[in-house]
Amino acid sequence: MGENSLYGPLDPAADAGYVDAPPRMGFFTDTSVCIGCKACEVACKEWNAVPDDGFDLLGHSYDNTGGLSANSWRHVAFIEQPAKAVPEVIDVFEAAGTTASPQFLGMPGKDLPGRTPDAPRTDFRWLMMSNVCKHCTHAGCLDVCPTGALFRTEFGTVVVQEDICNGCGYCIPACPYGVIDQRKDDGRAWKCTMCYDRIGDGLTPACAKACPTQSIQYGELDELRGRARHRVEKLHEQGVTEARLYGHDPADGVGGDGAFFLLLDEPEVYGLPPDPIVPTRELPKMWKRAGLAGLAMAAAVVVSFLGGKP
Amino acid sequence: MKERRMVPKADFRSYYGRPIVRPPVWRHDIAAYLFTGGLAAGSALLAAGGDATGRPALRRAGRTTALGALLASGYFLVNDLGRPERFHHMLRVAKPTSPMSVGTWILSAFGAAAGVAAVAEAAPLLPGLARRALPPLGTAGQYGAAALAPALATYTAVLLADTATPSWHAAYPELPFVFAGSALASGAGVGLIAAPVEQAGPARRMAVLGAAMELYGAHRVETGKGILSEPYAQGRPGRLLRAGRALTAAGVAGAVLGRRSRVVSALSGLSLLTASLATRFGIFEGGVASAKDPKYTVVPQRERLATQLAGPQSPAGSRGLTGLTGSTGPTGSTGSTGPLAS
Ligand code: SF4
Ligand code: SF4
Numbered sequence: 001m002g003e004n005s006l007y008g009p010l011d012p013a014a015d016a017g018y019v020d021a022p023p024r025m026g027f028f029t030d031t032s033v034c035i036g037c038k039a040c041e042v043a044c045k046e047w048n049a050v051p052d053d054g055f056d057l058l059g060h061s062y063d064n065t066g067g068l069s070a071n072s073w074r075h076v077a078f079i080e081q082p083a084k085a086v087p088e089v090i091d092v093f094e095a096a097g098t099t100a101s102p103q104f105l106g107m108p109g110k111d112l113p114g115r116t117p118d119a120p121r122t123d124f125r126w127l128m129m130s131n132v133c134k135h136c137t138h139a140g141c142l143d144v145c146p147t148g149a150l151f152r153t154e155f156g157t158v159v160v161q162e163d164i165c166n167g168c169g170y171c172i173p174a175c176p177y178g179v180i181d182q183r184k185d186d187g188r189a190w191k192c193t194m195c196y197d198r199i200g201d202g203l204t205p206a207c208a209k210a211c212p213t214q215s216i217q218y219g220e221l222d223e224l225r226g227r228a229r230h231r232v233e234k235l236h237e238q239g240v241t242e243a244r245l246y247g248h249d250p251a252d253g254v255g256g257d258g259a260f261f262l263l264l265d266e267p268e269v270y271g272l273p274p275d276p277i278v279p280t281r282e283l284p285k286m287w288k289r290a291g292l293a294g295l296a297m298a299a300a301v302v303v304s305f306l307g308g309k310p
Numbered sequence: 311m312k313e314r315r316m317v318p319k320a321d322f323r324s325y326y327g328r329p330i331v332r333p334p335v336w337r338h339d340i341a342a343y344l345f346t347g348g349l350a351a352g353s354a355l356l357a358a359g360g361d362a363t364g365r366p367a368l369r370r371a372g373r374t375t376a377l378g379a380l381l382a383s384g385y386f387l388v389n390d391l392g393r394p395e396r397f398h399h400m401l402r403v404a405k406p407t408s409p410m411s412v413g414t415w416i417l418s419a420f421g422a423a424a425g426v427a428a429v430a431e432a433a434p435l436l437p438g439l440a441r442r443a444l445p446p447l448g449t450a451g452q453y454g455a456a457a458l459a460p461a462l463a464t465y466t467a468v469l470l471a472d473t474a475t476p477s478w479h480a481a482y483p484e485l486p487f488v489f490a491g492s493a494l495a496s497g498a499g500v501g502l503i504a505a506p507v508e509q510a511g512p513a514r515r516m517a518v519l520g521a522a523m524e525l526y527g528a529h530r531v532e533t534g535k536g537i538l539s540e541p542y543a544q545g546r547p548g549r550l551l552r553a554g555r556a557l558t559a560a561g562v563a564g565a566v567l568g569r570r571s572r573v574v575s576a577l578s579g580l581s582l583l584t585a586s587l588a589t590r591f592g593i594f595e596g597g598v599a600s601a602k603d604p605k606y607t608v609v610p611q612r613e614r615l616a617t618q619l620a621g622p623q624s625p626a627g628s629r630g631l632t633g634l635t636g637s638t639g640p641t642g643s644t645g646s647t648g649p650l651a652s
Pocket of ligand 1: 142
């Protein structure tokens, strides 16, 4: 255990004891180009043979998956929002009608595409985001797993060994993002592996491979972080001032995510915690308090038996 | 229904009101284990104290209860596993960052010691060698178990607190005191039920001290955690914790005032045991409730971020929210036409 083993910036593979580990790999999910096609959800299920998660109609826009779970390792969130108050200088309807911007996400018209070029647009936007396990630098799930089923790979990712997991369930409340989950009929814990079997062979994880807009980008984490910074700058230049990165910062509460995001609204709008902290950060303090309580307990017993009359 | 009405009161945003952190999948087995584990610890201490001060009734009751509670604990723990037949995978590793791993080893060591101590109680019924060899082994086991008992009683508090479950995590400073106190009170309860009044004096004092610890800790947890105390006050967890408090008070009162009556003492003991059970379930369910409502994840984290942003020389985005500067969201910015149009 190194100095930052529980908290703070860290190279997780080296901390886990790998010598000459390959570079840390990660996902950069740029939600500003996500079109909500769910190809990632499907590709993940296909490749990893993840079982069906039931046929639910949730009434949450186009999201009928609901969230990440034992049987959904990618989840595309759909948020319907009234777009921001339109500044007078630019008329959004006009802009949508004239610039033929392929990015404008309005309500779909009833007509065939292209038949009525000036189809009415509403003052409305969709946010879409493909969520996934963050492969945290300090992973709550991994810290607390009592069997060693969860482990750190040489790529710095976090993976469950299904032949070891005994379904104790501890990892599930320990994840600050609510990612890992117990599969009901199976009892064990399951989550994204960042396609450990694929990346070991130099392949791209199934979701990133299937993403048609490169909303999901896979690569060396350092490189992705640089790419993401540029993307935010560019979006800010273009006036999308609400673009922000989430999970990219090695100084954050989990030491930075191996899978991080570019978001267009507050994290909680997408179902992400605004300021996640790995529970284990407080572990030394917790044991100290427990030790104190234990001592108090022992003292109470001594006093009970030695003090006073029978 | 209740949740629905609460949502607009606290000002926060979420994804269709869905939880952010995942509620534990643990069933009530784990809440029950919190009780039986504490009871085993409390009883082991009672047995050791009773033996050391020449009170055989306390020794006998303590040893046998510790074993009984231990067996129940083992059942609850294994039964709650998703793959019970793999329970021994817990023994593959010893992992200091996992309170459950640490607890497994504490429980195993405690179990061996307390088991020997309890079996030794049967020595007089056994033939020859066993009759002579067992008692000293039992004594060693008894003191070994007593030495481990405080760890057994308090590690479960760390186990719950070392999660992202908001109201458990926030309670980490006091939860060990709640559990230690509750374990003492339940052990005392066993003494009050099993021992004749002239041997039960220490159990009475244990009840008072345990109850004091438990009530102090629970009070802090239920009132001192801001919004995160709420789940412990509302609904079923609130009712359980209030019942626990009332039963503890009644048990202590009975233990102190009824010291001449075997019946009153036994009833007090029962009251203390029930109190411990109610408190454990209340704490357990309070945490689960806090994980189910995204409010308890979002609001405290937002407050934390706001304090950070307000703090001296802390740049916006220091906690992973780059781009927040000058724009708190779509409505806070100008010069942009639509979601993505440039
Ligand atoms: S996001 Fe959750 S499940 Fe994924 S590595 Fe981090 S703690 Fe583990
Ligand atoms: S459920 Fe499985 S992966 Fe999760 S902590 Fe327990 S043994 Fe580890």
